[in-house]
Amino acid sequence: MKWFCVFFFLHIFIFTCTAQQFNLTGMVKDRHSEALPGAGIYVSGYKMATVSNPEGKFTMRLNPGNYDILVQLIGYKPLRKNVIIADQSINTTFTLEESVTQLAEVTIKPDPNREHYLNIFKDFFIGTTPNAKKCRLINPNVLIIDYEKEHSRLTVKTNQFLIIENKALGYQIKYLLNLFQFDYKSNIIYYEGFPYYDDLKGSSRQKRNWEKKRLIAYRGSPQHFFKSLYQKKAATEGFMINKLILRSNPEKPSDSMIQANIRRLSKKSIHSGTIDLNKDDSLNYWIRKKNLPAEIAILNRAAVVEDTLVRKVNANIRKINFTDKLFISYTKEKEDLSFSNAIGMSLSRPPDMKNHQASSITLQVSPLYFYENGGIYNPRSMLFSGYWAWEKIADSVPMDYMPLNGDNSTR
Template identity: 60%
Template sequence: MKRFFLISVFTIICITCYAQNVILSGVIKDKRGEVLPGAGIFVSGYKIATVANNNGAYTLGLKPGNYDILFQIIGYKTVAKNILVEDKAIKLDVELEEDAMQLDEVTIKPDPNRAGYIRMFTDFFIGTTPNAAQCKIINPNVLIIDYSKDDSKLTVKTNQFLIVENKALGYRLKYQINLFEWDNKTNIIYYEGYPYYEDLKGSKGQMKRWVAKREIAYYGSSNHFLTSLYNGKSKEEGFIINKLIRQADKTRPSDSLINAKIKKFRLTASATAGKIQLNPADTDSLNYWHKQKNRSKQIAILNQKEILPDTLVKTFNESIKSINFTDVLYVIYTKEKEDPIYANRIGMSVSRPLTMPDYQISLVNLLVAPIYFYQNGGTYNPRSMLFEGYWSWEKIADSVPLDYLPQKKSKERL
């Protein structure tokens, strides 16, 4: 059975602390030293932004934490600066370079496959959930798309914000994509970049529906899980953690034997075709060895002994915690059931014991140990983990800003 993987990535991730704002300020200029009034300053992953004044100066108030700040204006290359905010004001002047690609008229070579690639990108980046059906890419022309037939990889990037209007959650998402990659051979998706969220304007009825849908999107998400782990309340918030142990299936024949048998029976079938009736035994043997080839090389064993958060989570410093583990984390969210659309998608659902209700289940694979994470659920190294299951299904269409705070407590939703 094919598995679908997702590393859901935000290049910046920071911590929201209950502390007084620290002032970040500076001046934005070009290479000639001329100030750039009207330049946009965005905090990646948040709804925090400002605009440089007529003197090119800007000011932002930020809580202590680690941030990526984007500086952008039309006609210039976007600059991203990573900063660590502690307890002292920060002065950060930025110099922007003219972008010839934006200043000159860009000619996109006709590609008969471009529309198909955009549809693939939309499904893999925005998603296929009910919320994704209410999302629209406003400016697909900024997508720089390449498909390599040699290694079967689709890559996408942008040199300016990709704008996605999410009418399900009431957000206008601006996403500077550094890299999106889909590997057709492994079915692994990876993307990283700088997202910025804006609230859409709507009627009172729309805003009420957006509030409710944002809470549904947040609860049970990977950000909710890591936030609850950070606060030592994962079980109270509805998460149960088990281990999934994957081992080599020793009953599966080796690839060399399987390929040799398939070659043998193919040659037999080819030699006898059109001369005499094929031997049913040979046909059955060929089918048998094809089935062996399609068998998974691993078997999965679920250890239902609950992993306690205090044994999993370690404190790295006053703002960062970490988790390190062997095998695969099997994360069960007990306060929401799987969406029927997800449950009916072939190859997406994670196997479960027959006695377990249809709770949302996600798998966390450790790629780079340990996983460092912040109080808001953001991770220090996005490449440190790989998701399977429900979290691999929910993508940009079901994301909320890192500074999102639900209005209801999770225990009230039972």
């Protein structure tokens, strides 16, 4: 069984060619226009932040771009505002609303299944990778968990920052989760939100270890892929791009034929006694046919040329559009053994690609727009399967992450 994941955040950041920075100034106040000092002001997806002063004012230096700014203060609801900096400094105001759930005693409605759903959320949001084992949810009580039985769908939201401690990569992540959904029928995982990354405190030795692991997490990731694709360096960075051509499975009869035969043989077995699938070869045959995939994917070994795949929209945005699926192999790292041993995760491939990290992309909305830092315009644009569906928040780095130690990847 294949797991699929839509795996992009909602932050959008547009780079320009100029290195000039401008001031983002502003004030944080309450609904009575009283200044709010000590509020945290964060840039979603990055490690940039500041605090409002005693007059509620703040200043940040930013490159021209499109940012999601997050504001948080204890006792108030977190606030997000989209800010566009073009060719001049701008000033804005953030008005926070008091949070009744923070000021009053929080009462969580007893749910005997909450722990079960929370564990599912951890697996599909934090992940099941080796790095995920070193992550901890600091405040899981802020999660609003709902299972929709009618749609067989698990939904998780929060109106406060979910705090994740990642001791594998050395980050504390504040994540304003708009929506997490797991569809039990389609096995599709989708989540969107606004993360902020902060470095954990550690010794020099820990920091060196974290930097090594951050580089491993970044290399071969979707962020690395789209960043290098933007710069037309995907091949030199180690990415091999092929097409997976989708064709109807010739071994699978039509659904109507399968259902008709299963109904006919089931009735026959019931009239003659109990159903024994081990003995009833005909019924077993049609059940096997039902479980076959409707489509098969054929790998085209001809490499997809970046110049034919990527199109320039403007100075800051690129787009890709394709039919069938893209098959992405990252040739500079092998698959982790825990992924290789996971049932139904690994993608089929020729023997010479055996140990490469392999992922596929299916477009849901076309074209797919992306930016220089690897950010995606519409998080619902695509589905991942394979390695990229396996790696989640535990293996993510900030959008302004830059490899150190002389590594020149996508600089």
